[in-house]
Each structure stands twice: as structure tokens, then as C-alpha cells.
Amino acid sequence: MGDDWLVWAIIGAFYLPLHALPPLAVAWLRGGEQSQRQQRLRRVLIEVLLSMAVAFALVFWLAAEHLQWAMAALAVSLLPPWWRALR
Numbered sequence: 001m002g003d004d005w006l007v008w009a010i011i012g013a014f015y016l017p018l019h020a021l022p023p024l025a026v027a028w029l030r031g032g033e034q035s036q037r038q039q040r041l042r043r044v045l046i047e048v049l050l051s052m053a054v055a056f057a058l059v060f061w062l063a064a065e066h067l068q069w070a071m072a073a074l075a076v077s078l079l080p081p082w083w084r085a086l087r
Contacts, residue, residue: 015052018078019048019052019077019078023081023085024085026085027040027041027044027085030086044085051078051080052077054077055073058073059071
């Protein structure tokens with residue numbers, strides 16, 4: 001029970017790069033001019049942070065009783081940043 005924070009820290013450490021880096025790289029590559037690229041990166045980064053916050057809130061809420069749904073929430077939360085990056 002006392003090591004739960006460590007488990008969540010490890011999950012977060014692996015999830016953050018998986019969640020953020022690919023959509024940010026796509027947004028950077030599709031950016032166009034400097035100002036467009038910065039604006040697109042900013043929008044994607046906000047989307048990444050918001051979807052991660054919602055996903056982790058759902059995971060903390062669901063993990064004790066429904067671990068499968070908690071992991072599904074993490075998987076589904078990967079999609080919105082990709083949608084923003086590819087738009």
C-alpha cells in the first residue's frame with residue numbers, strides 16, 4: 001500500500017513520452033511557417049496536458065475497482081492529441 005505512489009510515478013513516467021512526443025513531433029513536422037508551427041505546437045501541447053489530466057483523474061477513480069476500464073481510459077486518451085496534430 002505504501003508503494004502505490006511509486007507505481008503511479010512509473011506509470012506516469014512511461015505514459016508521458018508515449019502520450020506527448022509523437023503528436024508533438026507530427027505537429028512540428030506539419031507546421032509550415034514558424035508562427036504556424038508555434039501555434040500548432042501550443043495547441044497540441046494544451047490538448048496533451050488536458051487529456052492526460054482527465055485520463056489520470058479517471059484512472060485514479062477507476063483503478064481500485066475496475067482496472068481494465070482504467071487502462072482503457074489511458075488508451076483512449078491517446079487519441080485527442082493525435083486528432084489535433086493531424087488536423
